[in-house]
């Protein structure tokens with residue numbers, strides 16, 4: 413080839429390349445037409461390569477650049493992120509039903525028996541309605557919870573005794589682990605009557621469950637190729653199905669044992685307690701509510717929802733509250749003064765004291781504002797093409813609500829990064845999602861189903877920790893308040909503290 417020919421060939425290739433780039437840009441512009449603004453991203457992968465694992469802060473950074481609604485393409489998946497109360501109103505109030513579906517991640521499909529058997533990941537329809545009704549009416553209603561008051565007391569007393577033993581031995585305590593165990597025991601005994609056994613079994617089983625739940629929530633929050641390129645899902649490139657099969661098998665073993673034991677007792681004509689499991693088994697026998705079938709798989713998927721959705725969320729929040737108060741002793745002292753006035757040190761805090769602990773509730777509200785356990789809520793998904801703030805939102809888009817950013821917005825919250833429980837004094841804001849600048853549990857029909865349980869558990873836990881013990885950091889321990897993102901957010905490093913008893917008599921710590 414002479415020089416002239418090779419030059420013209422090169423020019424031709426260059427021209428083709430430029431033309432291809434223009435066509436691609438036009439194609440992307442076409443696809444993006446009408447969508448909310450957002451990063452352009454690369455061909456095929458979109459913004460995948462720049463994705464930061466701490467999605468809540470990464471999305472907050474993009475919102476600062478593109479505004480309170482932006483779009484982001486991750487592979488072939490379109491995401492839209494909203495970060496203002498006005499937009500939350502549009503999604504969770506004005507168009508609640510339209511946005512009430514889920515775009516089920518591959519990992520959730522794998523772990524929850526298909527994604528259409530449980531509450532959290534089901535789209536709105538007869539099955540979701542039936543499951544949610546069973547759960548909210550039978551287990552998590554204020555009346556249902558009142559009936560289980562004795563079980564909670566028993567578990568809290570067991571924790572109190574355990575912490576006292578640690579205190580007497582001068583052993584440090586991992587607050588999150590202890591609170592996880594307490595929550596797990598309360599939840600399991602509410603669901604199927606039994607707790608996880610003797611003191612040593614309790615520690616072993618609790619540890620295993622905590623590990624399981626942590627692996628599951630991490631898997632649910634981690635980026636997965638199968639979600640970004642659904643055509644590749646059958647190849648399970650990251651081995652999510654393999655991993656979740658193993659995790660599920662461990663859960664299945666526990667659940668199957670409990671269910672079989674109950675069924676056997678029933679068949680033998682034995683007396684069975686009237687608990688959540690009993691109510692679910694009755695529904696299974698009846699085959700559903702006439703509108704949707706109810707099977708053994710639904711039972712297992714619901715139990716999974718409760719254990720995964722209810723444990724880490726609650727215990728991480730208590731851990732954060734304690735960590736913030738270890739940093740700010742003024743707040744700790746004030747919460748304790750209230751406890752001393754309401755309960756004193758001659759008796760142990762009871763659930764009946766909780767409604768009088770106003771400051772303690774402000775501490776919890778502030779904890780969930782600054783460190784929401786589910787920082788992006790569970791993503792929503794519109795069932796049909798629609799618009800938001802005038803922007804196009806195609807059906808099937810994954811809609812993230814950045815509750816973390818909304819609750820740190822300086823235009824709504826003064827000194828938003830400061831931990832100031834007093835900001836809630838006299839402010840009529842609760843967990844029911846009525847005020848859209850405060851949505852730690854979401855809002856609308858998909859709002860958390862476990863609020864009454866979570867509220868009691870968090871307040872009871874924190875009250876017990878503060879009233880019964882003084883807490884000190886280990887001498888060489890630096891208090892770290894770094895967050896680690898996951899569908900359930902946690903502290904990057906566990907809070908480890910040393911308890912000293914402060915109740916007037918040692919007998920008060922006995923497990924009775």
Ligand code: HEM
Pocket residue numbers: 531532533544599717718721722723725726729784785786789790791852853854855857858859860861862863865866
């Ligand atoms: C501090 C504790 C907790 C927090 C911060 C929390 C937060 C949340 C959030 C943000 C959602 C998603 C809302 C949405 O999709 O917009 C949710 C859903 C859910 N939560 Fe909780 N949760 C907590 C404790 C619990 C407990 C104790 C239970 C049950 C024992 C529970 C059961 C559920 C269920 C079943 C759903 C799915 C609701 C649905 O999709 O219809 N949660 N939670």
